[in-house]
Amino acid sequence: MKKPKRVIVIKSISNKRLIIFLLTAVIILTAAAVLLPSVLAAESKITGITVTLADNRLDSTDKMSVHILKDGKEQSVDYYNVCDYDNITLTIKYADGSSRKLTGEQIPRYEAQTGTLLKASDDQLTSAWGYGSHKVTYTLAGFSATATYTVIPNPVTSVTVTPIGAVKPIYHFSGEYDTTSDKSGAVSRYFRYALEDYDYNITLKYQTGTTVTCPLSELYRKTGLTAEFSHAEKELAAGKQTGYCTVNGATGSFSFEIVKNDIKSVSLYFEGGTPTLSYPNDGAFQTNDSGKRYFKFYYDRSAIRAKVTYTNGSTKDMSLGALAYATHGELILEDDQDINPWQKGTVKINGSINGVTTSLSINVAVGAPTLSKLTATSRTAGSITVKWGQDTTVSGYQVQIYRGGKWVSNTLSGYAKTSYTFKTGLSAGTKYSIRVRPYTIENGTTVYGEYMSGTFTTAPAAVSGFKLTGRTSDALTVGWAKSANVSGYQVQIYRGGKWYANNLSGGSTTSYIYKSGLTPGTRYDVRIRPYITENGENVYGAYVTTYYYTLPAKVSGLKLTSRGSSSLTVGWNKNTSADGFQVQIYRGGKWVSNSAVKGSATSYTFKTGLSPATKYSIRIRPYITVGSKTIYGGWVNTYYYTAPVSVSSLTPTDRTTSSLSVKWSKVASVSGYEVQIYRGGKWVSNTLSGNSTTSYAFKTGLSAGTSYNIRIRPYITVNGKKIYGAYKTLSYATKA
Numbered sequence: 253m254k255k256p257k258r259v260i261v262i263k264s265i266s267n268k269r270l271i272i273f274l275l276t277a278v279i280i281l282t283a284a285a286v287l288l289p290s291v292l293a294a295e296s297k298i299t300g301i302t303v304t305l306a307d308n309r310l311d312s313t314d315k316m317s318v319h320i321l322k323d324g325k326e327q328s329v330d331y332y333n334v335c336d337y338d339n340i341t342l343t344i345k346y347a348d349g350s351s352r353k354l355t356g357e358q359i360p361r362y363e364a365q366t367g368t369l370l371k372a373s374d375d376q377l378t379s380a381w382g383y384g385s386h387k388v389t390y391t392l393a394g395f396s397a398t399a400t401y402t403v404i405p406n407p408v409t410s411v412t413v414t415p416i417g418a419v420k421p422i423y424h425f426s427g428e429y430d431t432t433s434d435k436s437g438a439v440s441r442y443f444r445y446a447l448e449d450y451d452y453n454i455t456l457k458y459q460t461g462t463t464v465t466c467p468l469s470e471l472y473r474k475t476g477l478t479a480e481f482s483h484a485e486k487e488l489a490a491g492k493q494t495g496y497c498t499v500n501g502a503t504g505s506f507s508f509e510i511v512k513n514d515i516k517s518v519s520l521y522f523e524g525g526t527p528t529l530s531y532p533n534d535g536a537f538q539t540n541d542s543g544k545r546y547f548k549f550y551y552d553r554s555a556i557r558a559k560v561t562y563t564n565g566s567t568k569d570m571s572l573g574a575l576a577y578a579t580h581g582e583l584i585l586e587d588d589q590d591i592n593p594w595q596k597g598t599v600k601i602n603g604s605i606n607g608v609t610t611s612l613s614i615n616v617a618v619g620a621p622t623l624s625k626l627t628a629t630s631r632t633a634g635s636i637t638v639k640w641g642q643d644t645t646v647s648g649y650q651v652q653i654y655r656g657g658k659w660v661s662n663t664l665s666g667y668a669k670t671s672y673t674f675k676t677g678l679s680a681g682t683k684y685s686i687r688v689r690p691y692t693i694e695n696g697t698t699v700y701g702e703y704m705s706g707t708f709t710t711a712p713a714a715v716s717g718f719k720l721t722g723r724t725s726d727a728l729t730v731g732w733a734k735s736a737n738v739s740g741y742q743v744q745i746y747r748g749g750k751w752y753a754n755n756l757s758g759g760s761t762t763s764y765i766y767k768s769g770l771t772p773g774t775r776y777d778v779r780i781r782p783y784i785t786e787n788g789e790n791v792y793g794a795y796v797t798t799y800y801y802t803l804p805a806k807v808s809g810l811k812l813t814s815r816g817s818s819s820l821t822v823g824w825n826k827n828t829s830a831d832g833f834q835v836q837i838y839r840g841g842k843w844v845s846n847s848a849v850k851g852s853a854t855s856y857t858f859k860t861g862l863s864p865a866t867k868y869s870i871r872i873r874p875y876i877t878v879g880s881k882t883i884y885g886g887w888v889n890t891y892y893y894t895a896p897v898s899v900s901s902l903t904p905t906d907r908t909t910s911s912l913s914v915k916w917s918k919v920a921s922v923s924g925y926e927v928q929i930y931r932g933g934k935w936v937s938n939t940l941s942g943n944s945t946t947s948y949a950f951k952t953g954l955s956a957g958t959s960y961n962i963r964i965r966p967y968i969t970v971n972g973k974k975i976y977g978a979y980k981t982l983s984y985a986t987k988a
Contacts, residue, residue, distance in 0.1 A: 297347040303390045303397045304341040310334075310381075312406040313501035319435055320377065326435070331376040334388045334401060342370060344392070368393050405459055408477070411504035412455040413497040416467070419508035420580045421445040423490045425607050432485040443488070447481040447495045447508060454479060456499060471499070483508075513606055515579060519559040520603060520612040527551055529594075530618040537702050540590035545702040548589050551614055558583070558610075581606040595619035596645060619645060626688055626706045629671065631791055633680035633713050638688065639671040640704060646690040650700065654685040680713040680793070681737050681784060712738045712782040712793040721763060725772035725803045725829070725885060731763040732780060732796075739785040742792065746777040755783070755790070772805035772885070773829030773876045804830040804874035804885040813855060817864035817897040817977055822872070823855040824888075830874030834884065837862075838869040848875070864897040864977070865921055865968045896922045896966040896977035904984045905947060909956035912984050914964075915947040919977070922966040926976065930961040957988035 310332045317330050341355045354362050363369050373389045383403050390397050421427065427445040434440070448468075455465040456475065466474050480498045490510045497504050529535070535549040558575045560568045572583055585603045596619040601612045630637045638651070648665040651672045664672065678684065687705040691698050717733035730743070738759040744751045745766045756764060759782075766778065779797040783790040809825035822835070833849040835856045849856055851874075862868065870892060874885040899916040906913040912929075919925075924941040929950045940948065943966070954960065963981040967974040 298344055298393050298395060299347050300345040301390070301392050301395045301397045302343045302345075303399045304343070305399055305401070306339045306341070308399070308401050310401050310403045311501060315501075329377055330380070332381055332401070332403065334372050334374060334399075340399075342390075342392070406501045407459050408456050408500040408502040409459055410457045411497055411499045411502045412457075413479075413504045413506045414453045414455075415506055415508070416451040416453060418580065419447065419450045419495070419506070420511045421447070421508065422513045422580070422606050423510050425513060430485075440486075442486050444485075445483065445488070445508075445510065447483065448479070450508075452497070452506070454497065454499065456502075475499075511580065513579075513608070514563050515560055515606065515608050516563045517561045518575070518583075518603075518605060518608050518610040519561075520556055520610050521559070522552075522612075523555045523557050526613055526615055527555075528615040528617050530616070532699065538590070544590075546590055546593045547702070549594050549614075549616065556612065575605065579606050585612065593619075626686070626704045628706070628708045628791075631708070631711045633711050633793060634678050635673055635675035636678065636684060636686065636708050636710055637671060637673040638686055638706070638708065640688055642670045643667060643690055645692070646701070647693045647698075649688055649690050651688045652686065659687075678710050680710055683707055683709045709784050709786050709791050711791055712784055714794040715741065715780050715782055715796050718780055718796045718798065720800045722765075723800065723803055725805045726770045727765055727767040728770065728776060728778065728800050728802060729763065729765045730778060730780070730800075734762050735759060735782045737784070738782040738793075739790070741780055741782050742790075743780050744778065744795075751779075770802050771829070772802055773831075773874075775799055775801050775878075801876060801878055801883055803883065804876050806886045807833065807872050807874055807888045810872060810888050810890055812892045814857075815892065815895050815975075816859075817895045818862045819857055819859040820862065820868060820870070820892050820894060821855060821857040822870060822892070824872065826854055827851065827874050829876070830885065831876045833872055833874050835872045836870070843871075862894050864894055865975075867891055867893050867970075893968065893970050893975050895975055896968050898978040899925075899964055899966060899980045902962070902964055902980040902982050904982070906949070907984065907986055908951075909987045910954050911949055911951035912954060912960060912962065912986060913947065913949040914962055914982070914984070916964055916980065918946050919943060919966045921968075922977070923969040923974070925964055925966050927964045928962070935963075954986050956986050959983055959985040 314332050314336075315330050316333050317328055319326055319328050321327075337359045338356050340359065341353055342359055344352045344354070346352070359370060369392075371391045373391065374386065381403050383405060386401050386403065388399050388401060390399065424443050426449065427443055429441055430444040431439050431441050452468045453465060454468055454471050455463060456477075457463050464475060468479060472478055477500050482496045482498070483493060488510055490512050492507060492509055495506050495508050497506065529549045529551065531547060531549075534551075535547055537545055538548045539545055553572070556572055558570055558572065560570065560575065560578070562568070568578075570578065576582055583603055583605045585601050587601055594614075594616050596616050599614045599616055601614065603610045603612060626638055626640050628636055629639045636653075640649075644667050646667050648663060648667065649669065649672075650661055650663050651674075652659045652661045653674045654660075655677055662672065672688075674684070674686070685705065685707050687703040689703045690701040692701075693699070712735060715732045715735055717731070719731060720728065721731040722729035728745075732741075735741075736759075740755055740757045740759060741761060741764075742753055742755050743764045743766075744753045746752075747769055752768075754764070764780075766776070770776065777797065777799045779795045781795045782793045785791075805827060807824045807827060809823075811823055812820065813823040814821040820837075824833075827833075828851075831851045833851070833853065833856075834845060835849060835858075836843045836845050837858045838844070839861055844861075846856065846858070856872075858868070858870070868891060869889065871887045871889040873887045875882050877883075896919060899919055901917045903915055904912065905915045914927075916925075920943065922943045924939060924943065925945065926937055926939050927948045927950075928935045928937045930936075931953055936953075938948065948964075950960070950962065961981060961983050963979040965979045966977045969975075
């Protein structure tokens, strides 16, 4: 990989290097723009670098050129490439004592990741290097290292190339299009002829005076060197041209001729008439590149002749050898029997020579028995059904399975029987080799075709222990026993009128949560089947199917609707997912359940065993009834206080024309009392803190000889809020 990096003014770089150079820079700068802060932080701890060369020798094959502007003039400068990453090992040292070695593609990848370039500095642009040692300084992130190169003479001093036979590529045919660029960077397109496709003798002269001559095909074996063929990087016209052969930096030239294709058409035929071939007399079974067996029919290529029509209207009948000599090309026949075996009937072989297409026909009287791809159409834990393509020319098929250490055969009579089920002695989740071959009966003798083979696995055994392990109002969790030798499991749930499937990869998974689109208090059918992955496809075992209900939705809107000193009434929102509710109160050190409340109910009154002014924990949960089983939803918990008991007596104690005095019985464990008198069309209240006060005098706004309603109720304070007991009331009049 040659990647020159020089801080110079570049006007152009020959041989397409400008494009390569700019693309490299764009890649590095783009990658640097998206650096991760953590990468930059790690590279900020560099303490030094070293550079080691795999080979420190340079010769003319390592030379490159660049165009620069110097003193206002464009100059072409040659330099040796010292940035061949495949030749460099860069060692980066870090503050923690660790180090990192980079070479080849790792170096530009590192530059792109960190935005830090490895720069090479030398004096080549100001002073051309001669033979001998030269130092290059490499710099990375402010740290430098020096490497020494030795420039040596090119061991090959000259190349002589002599074509063996005529080198006559056909105009715009023998090669491919390529691009080149000039000094200004303008890109042009030209047709590059494939001169390397011809035969040559190559003579190399070395610095030592040694001379080696050999055919091009022997060059690498004898010298370890390869040859590169080229011509002028421009569009060439038909006629004489100059070609070049470069070996290890030394170049020799030779002449070649671009010729016009003067053939208009080629018609192929068999001398003596079109042959008729038949199975099994005219061919043999062979194996193609992919390992597939097929019957190849043989025909006499030497009997093929060509009628050639030229562009000037003349014609000529010739053998294939004469055709090749006349056209400087080779007739290519697309005999695709290895991909599409020949069957009975007329077979057409397509051909071409120097871009001119043609064809050839052959008759096949009896085609070889062949089968299309052998596939498994169904499988269970104890059976495999295979199928193959029908061949109407055969008498039947022999099917075999390998089990118990031997091939077990069955014969099917008739060409139409193209499937078979193996169902004896098979084990679940087991691979079996199966093969099928056709046969024909010719003169009382059974002639077998080639086997079509495959390896197929029986379905794994059904999952055991499939059960519900948890549920909520919108999810169901299932578990099962681990199955041996499976690739995974497929779990399904039936909702919205169809089955929804999920594949769980890995045989160690033994649980799954259905949690998408589930409704509270609803029945869902669920099922599971194991699978084995074979040739990229899943082979499924039998389903295990059951059903489970989600829990009803939790009660919402639970609240206290009324209370007394020995009762609490709670209410909640209607819950359509429930058949009823279980309500409980915690008293006497345990939860006490009450009779089931039907699903339409939205309230319940606790009125048994409750004490006044006492805190009680209360909870409620919905349920659904499935057969004889009750499935409960989640609890909703809260607590409430009962009201304090009312005062047991309220009696008058004194009165005047403008006042009334009353007293009452003391109520234990209350926070105080609220006393009220009805005057002026409303109740006027007074709050008395503490339960020790048991009397009160109303002496504001009262009129003589007037009867007043008076009432009192005790209260307790819970979290800053008063909870009142029931009123005790009396009527009492002032004096006249």
